[in-house]
Amino acid sequence: MRPFTYTGTTNRNEALKAFTTTSHYLSGGTNLVDLMKEHVEQPDQLIHVKNLQYNGISKNKDGSYTIGAMRSNADTANHKDIRLYYPLLSMAMLSAATAQIRNMATNGGNLLQRTRCPYFFETSMPCNKREPESGCGALNGVNDQHAIFGYSDNCIATHPSDMCVALAAIGATVEVQKVDGGSRKIDLEDFHRLPGDKPEKDSNLEPGELITHIHLAKPELSNHYAYVKIRERSSYAFALVSVAAGFQIEDEKISKIGLAMGGVAHKPWKLIEAEEFLLGKKPIESNFGKAAELAMKDAKPFEGNRYKVPMGKNAIVRALMQANNIGE
């Protein structure tokens, strides 16, 4: 690992002040430190932000909740209100990594975890995300875990988070603190980017912006929900494909719905057409099947990841069925 300096602080302004363009905020370190060991990330300075006071979970006036960016994934997923009002989020978070990693990992870090593309991790390989203009090794190489939606010739990587897929289904806003002292809110849908011609940028954060909170939309999808994650072993594996589904039923029809997929794009992939199709429809398998067809119709797989199309369809139907049958 390349030597670096370490700044530990419990004071937000100190953290922001310490920021330079070659610094990284360090939170749980479960992603950043791994990448430093591989020489993928080589910061001059780590600013440890985990001990800043953004680790609460609080209820807002409209019934929605705000979770702190520095709170651990484990303490978020196991919080009684999150389990009660956002069970989909809890389920997705608990499907990630291992108990040990979830204890260390934080919500802010989870949003910004980087792709698991193997070329990104190996500094001797070409990778536009790690080293712009060096080429994309995966494009004509091993691409079985890569995107089927929204990629560009520059990068076909996926975003690996489970938490973010659930957030996309539920609806969320990310609050960040700017270096100059102000703050702003970014809709989750605009938080992560598609690779386009800037694959090195995963998100729309500006340099030095510090994530402080995630505001969750009102808890309206807590009756019927499911997170289906298909992976190569029963735990401690990233999703090949995952689906977060939550809906509400009124008069035997779907009155509100959130649907998103993981493992298929550079960001959590909202299934907007499928959502629109299902609104006002009966929650039955044939409708779910049609929604899944709609969701996958524009998929453009590669040699190695053709399986994601049928697997994705089946996962969508399974998630919706499971959500529908909940409590039965």
Place this chain on the structure above:
Amino acid sequence: MKTKNATGIGNAIDRVEGHLKVTGEATYASEFKVENKAYGQGINSTIAKGEIIGIDTSEAEKLKGVLKIITYKNAEKLKTFDKERPVLATDSIAPVLQSNKVHYYGEYVGFVVAETFEQAQYAASLVKLKYKEDATARFILGQNKDKAYNPSEESDYERGNLKKGFSEADAIIEQTYNTPIEHQHPMELHATIASWNNGKVLVYASQQIVEDAVISISGTFQIPKKDVRVVAKYVGGGFGSKLNVERHLIMAVMASKMVGRPVQATVTRSQMFTNTGLRQSNIQVVKLGAKKTGELTGLLHETLAYTSTTQEFQEPCGSMSKMMYNVANAAVSERLVPLNLQQPFSMRAPGEATGSFALECAMDELAWKLKMDPVQFRIKNDTQEDLSQEKPFSSRLLIECLTIGADEFGWNKRQQKPRANKKGNWLIGYGVSAAARAAPFNETHAKVLLDLTNDTVTATLQMDATDIGTGSYTILAQTLSECLNVPLEQVVVELGDSDYPITPGSGGSWGAASYCNGAKSACDYAIAALKKNRNVPNDEDVSIAELLKMNQITSYESQSLAKPDSEFKKHSIFSFGANFTEVWVDKDTGIYKIKRMVNVGSAGKILNPKTAYGQVIGGLTMGAGMVIAEQTKVEPNFGNFITRSFADYHVPVNLDMANVDVIFLPEEDKIVNQMGIKGIGELGITSVAASIANAIFNATGKRMRDLPITPEKLLMAEVEDGVTV
């Protein structure tokens, strides 16, 4: 042998070394306290074939703490191979940094020595190498079949008349089975500390065979064996990867001489992918023919595997096919393709683990074609003679393993038709396989020191045997307790030092049998000699304390050996087993769960049911790993392994493992060795993969002939012809 006391052999006692391990007091290779040691870190090539044409060490040398940077330019001259692609053995020389040539991605091209591990690592990343790449590098076995050659070690095997055999068959199947590259990944990283003193080198190392390590080091450096001492007190798993001396060790020995200080080298987990051995990928074709009534008439097993471009290693995939069944006409062959990939070597049950997958899946395929129960099909083709060696088996309880296992498992509830057993979204299937693994027994020397103080005898055993996590310390303590009839507290076991008597080390399932018989011989020798001195009849029961007193001595040293006798050589010696598996496959997602496994083994005398159980559970888990997800993926354009950490090289997790029932059949084998011990270290992994794949067929009607069977593959696979969906 009848057990005389509660801590003798056959008792399920706790590990004698357990406390040391859980309290961190057991010293693994990198944990020995050595004064003034420096740290070395290997530099890995980033091309797969070519030449180094420039080395810039200036930036690295400027770093604080850097003591030496070794490359082919300044490395000590070592003994190198005198022919192209010599066969790799456990005592082979291991030259490194001897030329500017690169043969595979990740090969060591340099070694940095610094005051701290961190400095060495960082400096290694700053050494800039310029390469001239050779575009003729080859990485993919399936694309280079035309480069295959007949390896020198194994010649083609044939018996009977295969053509005639297949012409007599009523049903024939012929299929291709693929297994990927796998890595051993013992928990303990390979590590070494080397220090020179007066022209002699002391090497703390993580090795399975101490004596062969001494030979390898002395051969590589061209120094006398007596000047090399290797110490491996505790080894945190090997699985074959620590049979050979690996290059980090040689570089540490070299570096220690160059900097005049002890040097420690610990490889990183990602170097465990590139520099410490692996199981090669195989493409196996199995053709089987049988009569309507189930008798096999022909068996063909052809294996295509890869070896490196610098050395040759053949995993004998056909070994089980040669001896397993009563088939008069059989042919087994092996071919190798040299590729620009890391040198393969033994991984747990080399040949059997992979070969049994092909053979035992093929048996299931043929049983299905014959509409025969696969258990009965195997029983029908049982043999008490090893047709390949033309020798009787010393003992073979395969039929008992199969029938008892079937009972225990509830095999009679199995539906022969695939997809006939459903529950919600799950398709449920049952699978079976049979297993055989050679049970070798090799010459082993041991020394026993007896000490009588205050009426109490302390017996100390010394041998260069290693405990690679299997429990050798424990079963050897039990052996002494048994043979000398003293309680366990009065036994001391000292292992893993080349100053002690020579043993074959741990590997190939020969450890337990060899070690224990060796230790017994030293005990027996002591008792016999002490009795003889005082004219005590051999069959008279006198305690060892009494014997020492009668001899008017307070200490006694005895050294002896055990080795195979003529009866051993007249027999074929194997352990046998049967695996039964229940899997549940999700019909839509390709996810499956191994719900239940029953494993029955007949492996001679079980020395300690606890440690034996551990071996089998570990074997079953590793076998399940072969199916679930274990694979090292080769990048097709650059030839590097893209699986380079435990995040992407998937070994099974607890949740993946089934409820496992392990049953050992009582088996008294008087031929194999005095104590009747056969190996079990590799029996557990053998054929597990086939029993799972066969269960998946029974569940889904899909024949999965490519390991691992991942959800994506299972989902995309077609149901076999003739199976109704």
